[in-house]
Amino acid sequence: MMFKYVNEDQIDIELKCTICDEPFEAPMNCATCGNTYCKSCILKWLEKQASCPSCRQTGAAFQPVISRVVRNQLNRLLVQCALCKYTGIQRSNFNDHISGTCPKYIIKCSNNCGWKGVRESHQQHLITCRQNPFPNSLSKFSNIVFILILSTLLYWIFRRGDK
């Protein structure tokens, strides 16, 4: 896991899974007793024994929890990024933090030059990156413009000579 919960001991026990003792991830509940578990926890449990950990009903059916209240409470739980130590990120935004802003997340250079490093040093790297796309695309663009002008000119000269 790439994050830690902020004040984990103060999180409502109703939001915690009794199998892993952490706030639910993709909560599923038992159709018989209503007890809730993380999807991955209950799937692992059911591989070993086909009964609900709480009511022991064999062949108990589990369904995703659709309650918006529960989902919102889970989404709003605050977490701390294990990489950059930034705290106060809502759990539902954590993936965006990692894929978009976390300064300590290791990324590949956007120019596919083979460089890999933490996001915060990428700007510095781009200054020296050999495959900087700007001069490249600029020269491609001016090549096209040049060919267009040349062919128009040739066409024009050819037409003039025709008369």
Ligand SMILES: [Zn+2]
């Ligand atoms: Zn769990």
Ligand SMILES: [Zn+2]
């Ligand atoms: Zn049950």
Ligand SMILES: [Zn+2]
């Ligand atoms: Zn981070």
Ligand SMILES: [Zn+2]
């Ligand atoms: Zn690069």
